[in-house]
Amino acid sequence: MKIAIVGAGAMGSRFGYMLHKAGNDVVLVDGWPQHVENINQQGLIVDDNGVETVAKIPAMFPEDCHEVPELIILFTKSMGLKKMLQDIQPMLGQNTKVLCLLNGLGHSETLKEYVPAENILMGVTLWTAGLQGPGHVVLSGDGNIEIQNVDPKSQAAAKEVCDVLTQAGLKAQYSENVIFSIWRKACVNGTLNSSCAILDCNIKEFGELSEAGSLIRKIIQEFAAISKTDGVILDVEEVAQGIEAIYDPDQAGAHYPSMHQDLVQNHRLTEIDYINGYVARKGQELGIATPYNQLLTTLVHAKEELLIK
Ligand SMILES: NC(=O)C1=CN([C@@H]2O[C@H](COP(=O)(O)OP(=O)(O)OC[C@H]3O[C@@H](n4cnc5c(N)ncnc54)[C@H](OP(=O)(O)O)[C@@H]3O)[C@@H](O)[C@H]2O)C=CC1
Ligand SMILES: CC(C)(CO)C(=O)C(=O)O
Secondary structure (H helix, E strand, O other), X not given: OEEEEEOOOHHHHHHHHHHHHOOOEEEEEOXXXXXXXXXXXXXXXXXXXXXXXXXXXXEEOHHHOOOOOOEEEEOOOHHHHHHHHHHOHHHOOOOOEEEEOOXXXXXXXXXXXXXXXXXXXXXXXXXXXXXXXXXXXXXXXXXXXXXXXXXXXXXXXXXXXXXXXXXXXXXXXXXXXXXXXXXXXXXXXXXXXXXXXXXXXXXXXXXXXXXXHHHHHHHHHHHHHHHHOOOXXXXXXXXXXXXXXXXXXXXXXXXXXXXXXXXXXXXXXXXXXHOHHHHHHHHHHHOOOOHHHHHHHHHHHHHHHHXXX
């Protein structure tokens, strides 16, 4: 399949590499000059669970990419999604499917402004990745993907995309209720990403804290109160136990969540306003108390102020 990975940072590089290795025609589209230059000059360097390989995948800036792929996989950061969708308009053919796998809440509304509903596929992933530097991605652990079409007419297309991803080892499943999955994944990020970024630890270290169990349940309760107003019923205990299962280093335990990578490792702005900040904002609008999410949002913004000069 002809696939453009749009936003080819850590996760985009993982997906691009695995899809390229499986024989798909992949291009990496990104706005970071040093990253694009390194990939084109030396190839994408991949540390694949301790084994280093080099993948020769073309990389381009959004404004230079005019070919129309069959599938676009979006992996920008939440803050960059709108601008990227504006920049890639020439790549959107009549039948180009656009799959959004970003963490966070509210993205399908943004996509609908730029992509016809019948071409939008929404999803979530538990794969992880990190960048060692521009053009150098580090892969570890296991993962999976859930995908669903926004328009009921496009179910066959969503299932075809699941097959292509699964053939590349990315373990994609068709979801009958992706909005539920997006909320459930937002709970993973709302507990682990902000906490690990504030505490400067990885997922396993966080899970070993004596207060971890009680803290994640308090945060999830607030997510559940807001998701209910969106028609999504979350079982707090089920979600909490799902999060506790990924403390295992064979799952995501050794991983520093993407918010830790952004803030602590790279001194970059975070996606907090699309995760805990989204819940805190909706809580304020709807008159629902969300003190834990409000505090986490405030602390992450405070740490942004301290670390980003
Ligand atoms: N990393 C992970 O393990 C996981 C991440 N996710 C989600 O996937 C999405 C993409 O995340 P992720 O791949 O981690 O994002 P990255 O930060 O690795 O890449 C996103 C974009 O940020 C820019 N960028 C990244 N690092 C630098 C840098 N040092 N200097 C300049 N620009 C940089 C690049 O584009 P540009 O310059 O154009 O902004 C890049 O495309 C997010 O929504 C994230 O929450 C989901 C599951 C796991
Ligand atoms: C791996 C995981 C689930 C950690 O919260 C993630 O989505 C991230 O790093 O952003």
